[in-house]
Amino acid sequence: MDEKAPPLIEPLIELKNSGLKVRDRWLVRGVNLHVNRGEIVTLIGPNGSGKSTTARMALGIKKPSEGNAAKIANLRVGYVPQKLAIDWTLPITVSRFMQLTTKLKKDEIISALKMVSAEHLLNADLQPLSGGEFQRVQLARAIARNPDLLVLDEPVQGVDFNGEIALYQLIEKLRDQLNCGILMISHDLHLVMASTDRVICLNGHVCCEGSPKTVAESNEYQSLFGTHAAATLAIYHHQHDHKHLPDGRVQHSDGSITDHCNHDNHDHNNHEDASTNINYEHRADHEMGEA
Amino acid sequence: MLDDFFIRALIAGIGVAAICGPLGCFMVWRRLSYFGDTLSHSALLGVALALLLNINIMLAVFCFVIVLAIVLLLLQRQESLPSDAILGILAHSSLAMSLVVLGLITWAQVDLVSYLFGDILSVYKSEIAVIYIAGAIILGILFYIWRPLFAVTLNRELAEVEGIKATVVNAIYILMLASVIAVAMKIVGALLITALLIIPASCARGLAKSPESMAIYAAIIGVISVVLGLYGSLYLDTLSGPSIVVAAMFLFLLTLTPLTKIFK
DSSP: OOSOOOOOSSOSEEEEEEEEEETTEEEEEEEEEEEOTTOEEEEEOSTTSSHHHHHHHHHTSSOOSEEEEEEOTTOOEEEEOSOOOOOTTOOOBHHHHHTSSSOOOHHHHHHHHHHTTOGGGTTSBSTTOOHHHHHHHHHHHHHHTOOSEEEEESTTTTOOHHHHHHHHHHHHHHHHHHOOEEEEEESSSTTGGGGOSEEEEESSSEEEEESHHHHHHSHHHHHHHOHHHHHHHHHHHHHHHHHHOOSHHHHHHHHHHHHHHHHHOSOTTOHHHHHTTSOHHHHHHHHHHHO | OTTSHHHHHHHHHHHHHHHHHHHHHHHHHTTOHHHHHHHHHHHHHHHHHHHHHTOOHHHHHHHHHHHHHHHHHHHHHHOSSOHHHHHHHHHHHHHHHHHHHHHHOOSSOOOHHHHHHOOGGGOOHHHHHHHHHHHHHHHHHHHHHHHHHHHHHHOHHHHHHTTOOHHHHHHHHHHHHHHHHHHHHHHHOTTTHHHHHHHHHHHHHTTOSSHHHHHHHHHHHHHHHHHHHHHHHHHHTOOHHHHHHHHHHHHHHHHTSGGGGGTO
């Protein structure tokens, strides 16, 4: 798992001008998408914008009505679905869940659980797990198959704010360790930003794409999600540096956010309120410094 | 030994219960109780058609149930009616149709009760052979497709993304279900087959920690129900098929008590 293979030129999955029509209605159209090994690509867009449809076409579950879908032969996918409700009639432990689609050796299960710091849950029942624990276990299950491609559909659902940050950092770490491609689906850029290489913003078609920063600052993104979404983005960067990257640059950003928070709000956890107090120029500068 | 009708009944019943347990677990997990009910009620129409056309009953039931299952799955895909309404319509109209058709058959003596509630005490040696051969094949296939079938049951999309052919796996499950219904008709009858599938599985839920152990417990509990029910019917002189189901129900009530903690 540790050795770094040189990145393949051939994309793991690729869509060329693909679209899917159901009962005379185009769910999504004209999508170009590829995911390479070692790359994190995020699909964003409001509800019903065709993110999941696009992912299904790319994975070969749905055949596109127009355009092409291609994937490399024997592509091994690890998948964390958007909603995974475990029916109470299903008696299942974490260890059995880990082997849902593939039989694994015990040490393979344990090492995957260790990667997400959930090895203590090995023999726990699946149902009573908290949202964050369950997401970690799902991630562990997906990576234990040693996949070429990880597909994460809204991976932070039901996880609190701090858990969300930790989870995105974990995903980034996994990408580096496993050398797989990652396709993420998210309803907004919000926290996905920091750990993504490329963002594709969908709204029935590709409305913009590029680096997270380009997308966040594009007019299309802001008209879809409003400027408020862009503002919360900045907060994440402050928060992220402040908490997790203790180097010179953090010192700078740490200073700036403390400034604002102390001024207007003593509650450090109240990020939404704080975001409105940061002006756009300041945020832009800050992100330039980071890039 | 096989000349004793009661021993034959025991052996046949145990065989059927052992197949029904694991398959019934999937029925419970997938919430297919009503689906199974509809299939088994309509199995009676298969019987009626077999008598009408003078063909083998077990084979006719098997074929008819498969055709009906396909029709059901296609109808449910339409989403023009809620699926429980579709199931209700098919279950009751096929039951009614079969009773009408059976009434039209004047040239043969038709023992309706034995088709509705089973006739385990008159099971032939050849039927025991069919039960055990079919059972071995069904359980063999189930063992082979266990992991993918369970994955599809837990979450179809996840299974498909990770390379499992969900449609194929589901079709195999429906085929197995149809064969069990055809085989179990004789034992508990069209009205009570679903009981033999879902009651032992539901008992097992309270005892099991993993899907595999639930399937094994379900088979064991089904076998115990058959033994208790048959001996009960012998001493109380009651219908044997319903007695088996009553025994299963008592075991189910038992699993609701704190006694189950012993197993965990």
